[in-house]
Amino acid sequence: KHFKIAVLPGDGIGPEIIESALKVLDVISKKYGITFEYKHGLVGGAAIDETGDPLPPETLKICKESDAVLFGAVGGEKWDNLPTDKRPEKGLLRIRKELELFANIRPAKAYAPLLSSSPLKEEVIKGVDLVVLRELTGDVYFGEPRGREVRNGERVGYNTMIYYEHEIKRIAKVAFEMARNRRKKVTSVDKANVLEVSGLWREVVNEVHADYLDVDLEHMYVDNCAMQLIRRPKDFDVIVTGNIFGDIISDEAGALTGSLGMLPSASIGERYAFYEPIHGSAPDIAGKGIANPIATILSAAMMLEITCKLPQAARDIEKAVEKVLEDDYRTADIWSPGTKKVNTAEMTEEIIKRL
Amino acid sequence: KHFKIAVLPGDGIGPEIIESALKVLDVISKKYGITFEYKHGLVGGAAIDETGDPLPPETLKICKESDAVLFGAVGGEKWDNLPTDKRPEKGLLRIRKELELFANIRPAKAYAPLLSSSPLKEEVIKGVDLVVLRELTGDVYFGEPRGREVRNGERVGYNTMIYYEHEIKRIAKVAFEMARNRRKKVTSVDKANVLEVSGLWREVVNEVHADYLDVDLEHMYVDNCAMQLIRRPKDFDVIVTGNIFGDIISDEAGALTGSLGMLPSASIGERYAFYEPIHGSAPDIAGKGIANPIATILSAAMMLEITCKLPQAARDIEKAVEKVLEDDYRTADIWSPGTKKVNTAEMTEEIIKRL
Ligand SMILES: CC(C)[C@H](C(=O)O)[C@@H](O)C(=O)O
Numbered sequence: 001k002h003f004k005i006a007v008l009p010g011d012g013i014g015p016e017i018i019e020s021a022l023k024v025l026d027v028i029s030k031k032y033g034i035t036f037e038y039k040h041g042l043v044g045g046a047a048i049d050e051t052g053d054p055l056p057p058e059t060l061k062i063c064k065e066s067d068a069v070l071f072g073a074v075g076g077e078k079w080d081n082l083p084t085d086k087r088p089e090k091g092l093l094r095i096r097k098e099l100e101l102f103a104n105i106r107p108a109k110a111y112a113p114l115l116s117s118s119p120l121k122e123e124v125i126k127g128v129d130l131v132v133l134r135e136l137t138g139d140v141y142f143g144e145p146r147g148r149e150v151r152n153g154e155r156v157g158y159n160t161m162i163y164y165e166h167e168i169k170r171i172a173k174v175a176f177e178m179a180r181n182r183r184k185k186v187t188s189v190d191k192a193n194v195l196e197v198s199g200l201w202r203e204v205v206n207e208v209h210a211d212y213l214d215v216d217l218e219h220m221y222v223d224n225c226a227m228q229l230i231r232r233p234k235d236f237d238v239i240v241t242g243n244i245f246g247d248i249i250s251d252e253a254g255a256l257t258g259s260l261g262m263l264p265s266a267s268i269g270e271r272y273a274f275y276e277p278i279h280g281s282a283p284d285i286a287g288k289g290i291a292n293p294i295a296t297i298l299s300a301a302m303m304l305e306i307t308c309k310l311p312q313a314a315r316d317i318e319k320a321v322e323k324v325l326e327d328d329y330r331t332a333d334i335w336s337p338g339t340k341k342v343n344t345a346e347m348t349e350e351i352i353k354r355l
Numbered sequence: 356k357h358f359k360i361a362v363l364p365g366d367g368i369g370p371e372i373i374e375s376a377l378k379v380l381d382v383i384s385k386k387y388g389i390t391f392e393y394k395h396g397l398v399g400g401a402a403i404d405e406t407g408d409p410l411p412p413e414t415l416k417i418c419k420e421s422d423a424v425l426f427g428a429v430g431g432e433k434w435d436n437l438p439t440d441k442r443p444e445k446g447l448l449r450i451r452k453e454l455e456l457f458a459n460i461r462p463a464k465a466y467a468p469l470l471s472s473s474p475l476k477e478e479v480i481k482g483v484d485l486v487v488l489r490e491l492t493g494d495v496y497f498g499e500p501r502g503r504e505v506r507n508g509e510r511v512g513y514n515t516m517i518y519y520e521h522e523i524k525r526i527a528k529v530a531f532e533m534a535r536n537r538r539k540k541v542t543s544v545d546k547a548n549v550l551e552v553s554g555l556w557r558e559v560v561n562e563v564h565a566d567y568l569d570v571d572l573e574h575m576y577v578d579n580c581a582m583q584l585i586r587r588p589k590d591f592d593v594i595v596t597g598n599i600f601g602d603i604i605s606d607e608a609g610a611l612t613g614s615l616g617m618l619p620s621a622s623i624g625e626r627y628a629f630y631e632p633i634h635g636s637a638p639d640i641a642g643k644g645i646a647n648p649i650a651t652i653l654s655a656a657m658m659l660e661i662t663c664k665l666p667q668a669a670r671d672i673e674k675a676v677e678k679v680l681e682d683d684y685r686t687a688d689i690w691s692p693g694t695k696k697v698n699t700a701e702m703t704e705e706i707i708k709r710l
């Protein structure tokens with residue numbers, strides 16, 4: 001009942017929203033008799049400014065000695081012109097690889113009180129409750145060879161899309177296990193009509209499915225999935241896909257509900273786990289105390305469920321968030337006429353009151 | 356004023372919608388005093404059934420002797436279990452490569468009378484008028500090495516994402532030229548924060564931009580683009596991107612308006628041009644005479660503008676289509692209560708009446 005948490009606030013609004021999540025965890029800790037030991041680490045632009053490295057060895061050490069990492073957000077204009085491998089994003093990619101966080105879980109859920117913020121018509125978005133499961137440590141993100149060179153006098157750039165059998169197997173298993181606790185449907189997304197790497201993906205997913213015949217499996221081409229997500233998002237339950245397709249499809253799925261500030265995520269591996277909001281560091285509103293803390297608070301809820309094995313505590317937080325929305329409290333990003341505008345601290349307080 | 360057109364109807368509804376487009380071209384031919392010489396060729400499943408090859412040499416020859424190819428659609432369940440390189444899609448990929456059709460142009464436009472068919476709220480979709488320009492002969496579709504093998508006792512599949520400087524240059528030029536005739540804005544979509552191939556893409560697009568400083572250029576990561584297309588589609592004018600990102604992004608853009616049956620496309624190279632509707636072969640309604648011919652008719656309009664250099668004839672067709680919609684004629688796919696349901700032949704007649 002004791003958990004070591006690495007806390008990496010990062011840049012922009014990162015520190016503010018992490019503070020909110022920690023306040024909520026304090027309350028849960030008392031209610032459920034568990035304890036958290038926090039170690040703070042530098043990451044992203046903040047780490048570049050102090051050490052020149054977006055992921056300093058000390059931060060990696062803290063992560064590797066933890067049961068879970070709670071992450072804010074990284075990046076900002078200040079560091080936009082650095083070369084690719086010195087940028088804040090590189091810190092994030094290195095954490096994923098070093099901690100072998102192969103399964104990125106991104107739920108997208110339409111909250112009834114927020115239907116009006118969606119760009120989709122109410123009848124299309126109402127009731128949407130899907131999860132994108134994105135493979136996070138393989139594919140063209142890490143594939144070799146990669147690089148740039150000159151061939152026959154002209155520049156050429158290349159990367160390698162690659163998947164190994166074991167990488168596909170383990171993410172497929174996570175997908176089917178997840179679907180068992182949900183609506184028992186998995187949509188595997190690939191481009192098997194064109195790519196050999198997708199041909200293998202589809203083959204291995206089919207093989208793993210043999211152990212989960214209680215779950216429905218459908219295969220969908222990534223272009224068609226990009227289309228169907230807009231046309232009939234309700235039909236999806238668990239979407240499983242590779243790293244680059246997952247990057248695109250999960251952001252598209254995130255946009256459907258229209259409330260980016262509400263979307264949590266978890267990235268898990270055999271040994272480590274990592275929790276972060278989907279949204280970025282929002283430098284334009286950083287330091288103003290008006291950011292929406294809900295995505296980070298819901299990420300902490302995912303931590304309680306997955307790392308701390310306290311699904312009940314996760315449900316408590318989710319219900320408190322839903323009640324706050326029903327009671328018409330809104331941060332600026334989700335505010336609409338007729339609702340009550342609150343800042344980060346006030347939103348956090350209202351959630352805590354309902355725990 | 357004489358044009359050789361290769362006509363490839365393909366599978367499913369292909370023959371029906373191509374017939375409609377040819378009827379419209381007949382009328383235009385008289386009105387503008389131009390002549391068309393049609394040669395029909397087999398492609399896709401229809402070609403597989405007769406010759407075992409989705410793109411028989413005879414068909415390729417017809418295409419190479421033509422000024423333009425008018426294409427219906429390919430594919431169907433019947434051929435779904437063939438190996439990747441024997442499938443109907445392979446015929447399409449080979450045509451693109453053989454004719455060097457490097458620029459795929461896919462307009463997505465919200466027609467006022469059809470706003471109700473969009474999954475997006477009216478205020479989000481109204482006024483959308485964008486073009487996705489997808490590079491079509493490079494990238495992971497054709498990159499080498501590619502394949503499947505066994506390494507250390509496990510299966511592995513891989514493909515190569517690759518772009519050469521000259522491939523990026525020529526598509527970037529098309530993008531800026533197109534934007535000059537439109538709202539003068541280009542959004543170049545890549546994943547330069549992760550991929551070297553995208554790093555080169557961004558660099559070369561910037562270089563080409565130096566010759567088009569009257570056009571605004573913005574760069575956007577593909578995941579963010581997938582999100583912004585839903586949130587604020589009106590902000591896009593010309594989107595230029597690589598083959599695989601373009602496959603996904605153009606289908607997403609196509610879904611925004613909610614009327615797949617309305618979307619035309621053109622694929623052009625230095626020497627050849629190819630026109631096809633975006634939608635597939637729709638085997639479920641094939642032979643019933645109820646398919647929406649508009650996407651194919653608008654593809655023929657793109658042919659008149661690009662290959663025949665008759666922009667006025669293209670505008671005539673576009674206006675006739677708009678009038679038909681204003682007059683409430685609808686095929687089944689876009690029908691809604693209160694409008695008049697017509698079949699393929701009737702829709703074609705109504706368009707011709709308004710030419
Ligand atoms: C910042 C970037 C490297 C990252 C990714 O592409 O994985 C981000 O888009 C994400 O989805 O977490």
Ligand SMILES: CC(C)[C@H](C(=O)O)[C@@H](O)C(=O)O
Pocket residue numbers: 193194223444447448602
């Ligand atoms: C059928 C398939 C090979 C093709 C592609 O991926 O290019 C299709 O999706 C398209 O967009 O024209």
